[in-house]
Amino acid sequence: MASESPRRRRPPGLRDVAELAGVSMKTVSNVVHGYARVRPETRERVQAAIDRTGYRPQLAAQQLRTGTSGIVTLAVPSLTFSYFSDIAQHFIDQAQERGRTVVLHSTSAGREQEVEVLEGFKRRLGDGVIFNPLLLEEQYFSTKEELPQPTVLIGEHVPDRDLPAGSDYVRIDNTRATADATDHLLATGRRAFAFIGALPTDPTVHPHGSAPLRIDGFRQSLTRHGMNPDRAPLQQVDNWHRHDGRSAAHVLLDEHPDVDAIVCANDELALGVLAGLRERGRRVPQDVGVVGYDDSPEAPYSFPPLTTISPDKTFLARIALDMLIERIDGYDGPPRIVTAPHQLVARESSRAATLDA
Structure with a gap:
C-alpha cells in the first residue's frame, strides 16, 4: 500500500495570530499595519503571537496599504x-x-x-x-x-x-583613480609602461565609458611625469575577462618585450595578465609591476597579491x-x-x- 504523501503545512495567517492572542483578526491587522488605536497591552500580546507563529504579512497587502513594496x-x-x-x-x-x-x-x-x-x-x-x-x-x-x-x-x-x-x-x-595607479607604478622607478584594456569600440560613442576614462587617467599621469604617453602601448582586448588579459600579455610581450609596468583596466584582466607573465617567464614584481582596478575579492589571494584601485x-x-x-x-x-x-x-x-x- 502506497504511503500517503504528507500534507504541506500552510504558512501562518492572521487567523492563527488572532486565535493565539485572543483578539479579532481586525485587531491583528491594525497591529501589523502600525495603526495607533490599539492599546499597548493588546499590541504586545499580538506581537508576541506574531513572533511565536512566525507570521509574515503578505507583500501584496503591504502594497495596497502603503503603495510601496519595500x-x-x-x-x-x-x-x-x-x-x-x-x-x-x-x-x-x-x-x-x-x-x-x-x-x-x-x-x-x-x-x-x-x-x-x-x-x-x-x-x-x-x-x-x-x-x-x-x-x-x-x-x-x-x-x-x-x-x-x-x-x-x-x-x-x-x-x-x-x-x-x-x-x-x-x-x-575613473580618470583620477587610474592616474593614481599609474603614479604609484612610476614611484617604483618603472619607465616602460603599457595599458591593457582598450576596447575595439569607438570611444566617441561612449565617451564616459570605463575604458576611455581609465586610458585618459593613464596618459595624464605619464604626461605629468614628463613621459610621452604616445610611446606607451594601449593593448586592445575583446572583453575584460581573465582569458583576455592572459592573451593580451602574450601579445604585448611579443611586440614590447622591454615593458616593466602594466596598468590594467580591471582586476579580471590583471589576474589574466599575471598568468600570462608567468607563462613567459616574467617575474612579478621583479621584472614587471602590475596594477588592477576594482579590488575584487580575488585580488588579495592572487599570486602575487594584486595591487589595485579600490572604489x-x-x-x-x-x-x-x-x-x-x-x-x-x-x-x-x-x-x-x-x-x-x-x-x-x-x-x-x-x-x-x-x-x-
Missing part, C-alpha cells in the same frame, strides 16, 4: 564579473539595514534590456531601480525628460549632465540607496551627482623592483 531593483550588466557580484552584496547588506529587499536583474550587457530598465520594465519589479548601464549612448539620456520610476544610476557609462528628471547618479572618478563600494551602495529611498518617499528635486571615493591598495604585484634586484 523592494528595490539592482540592474547590472552581468553577475559573471566579480565586481558586479561584489557590488550586489554591498547593496544587499545596505538594503537590509534599511528594511528593504534587493531584487537582482541582469541586462546581459544588452542594449534592448537596458532600454527596458529605463522605460520602467514591462512588469514593475519594485519601488525603484539602481541601474548600471553599459551600452546606452549619451544621446539617449538627453532624450529622456523624466523617468517613469525613481532611479539612481551608477557606473561610468552615464553623462555628467542632462540627466532625466527623477534620477540621480553616483559616480567614480568605496560601501559608500556607493549606501549613498545610492539613500537617494533612491528619498525619491521613493517623494523627493522630486533636480538630479544629484555624487562622487564615491577610492583608494589605491598596494600589494606585492607592484613592489619596487630594486628591492629584489
